[in-house]
Amino acid sequence: MILEIKDAACGYGSRTVLSGLSLDIHSGEILCILGPNGVGKTTFFKTILGFLKIKGGEISIDGENIQNWSRRKLAKIIAYVPQAHTPPFPFLVKDVVTMGRTVHLGMFASPSKNDIAIAERAMELLEISYLKDRIYTEISGGERQMVLIARALTQEPDFLIMDEPTSNLDFGNQIRVLEQINRLSKTGLGIIMTSHFPDHAFLCSTKVALLQRNNKFIVGSSEEVVTEENLQSAYGVNVKIATTIDKDGSTIKSCVPLLS
Structure with missing residues (x-):
């Protein structure tokens, strides 16, 4: 596609x-x-x-x-993952992820066993199943971002x-x-x-x-x-592109800002 x-x-x-x-x-x-x-x-x-x-x-x-x-x-x-946010209600993580199935449901339909299974697979893929019964507003920023990605994945x-x-x-x-x-x-x-x-x-x-x-x-x-x-033109700062050799011999590039 x-x-x-x-x-x-x-x-x-x-x-x-x-x-x-x-x-x-x-x-x-x-x-x-x-x-x-x-x-x-x-x-x-x-x-x-x-x-x-x-x-x-x-x-x-x-x-x-x-x-x-x-x-x-x-x-x-197309699914969208916004920047991490805090919802107004303290939903469980598994409920936040399952909300991604909304696009596949009728107006008054509830998630089916298949919808819940899809949400669980998304959490397993991202290795966050241990969070499913936690309250979304009480987990860390990194965990919230993974939850938002999992929610997007449940849209398939x-x-x-x-x-x-x-x-x-x-x-x-x-x-x-x-x-x-x-x-x-x-x-x-x-x-x-x-x-x-x-x-x-x-x-x-x-x-x-x-x-x-x-x-x-x-x-x-x-x-x-x-x-x-290009970076100097875009951001107006001086940058050096540095090259590092990884332990397996592959080349890794990184951007180093040059402070005046």
Whole structure:
């Protein structure tokens, strides 16, 4: 399956934030979107999800324009993982995860045994089954993020959109979430994620889109896009791309800021 964005223009009302953006994401690929605040990353997500009407161009799945799809139809194909949040009610983790089945249920239907089994499999896949009887508001930020991912997986989507999945997480939990993202892509999910950390593009991405101010953007592999010159242009800071050799001999790249 392929999600294609062709010459897309996105924005609010009469204001266009992005225009002329073209890229695609296939099943099993990870697209990491980088860029400073205010360049349109969230606007782009909202347009794909149908919260904002596309202002130009086309978004299609397997060649079919999704502009006129219903929210329910779109939610069966694309799931969304927001930044970790605290709900107003103290639901159990297993109930939060099972809420992902809502898109497959009738208006007044309750989750079936099959729906509950799907939710349990999602928790098992993410290795968070031990949390299922805990209260969502009482678990850690990293655990909440895993719960939100599990909830999205219970939709049984083909594509997963993740808005800064490591936001507000400590270093260890950031790495754990990134490891799970890599694992999920290997199951065939197409994943689009945003990040404020260019290193994440080296750690888990097939493609990178670097959005800059004044409607500039670069799309390509992490080696092509995440360069010292491009990061300086996008963020206005000096950066050195360092290379480390892993214990198995593989090369790992990272971004080191150069403080003045």
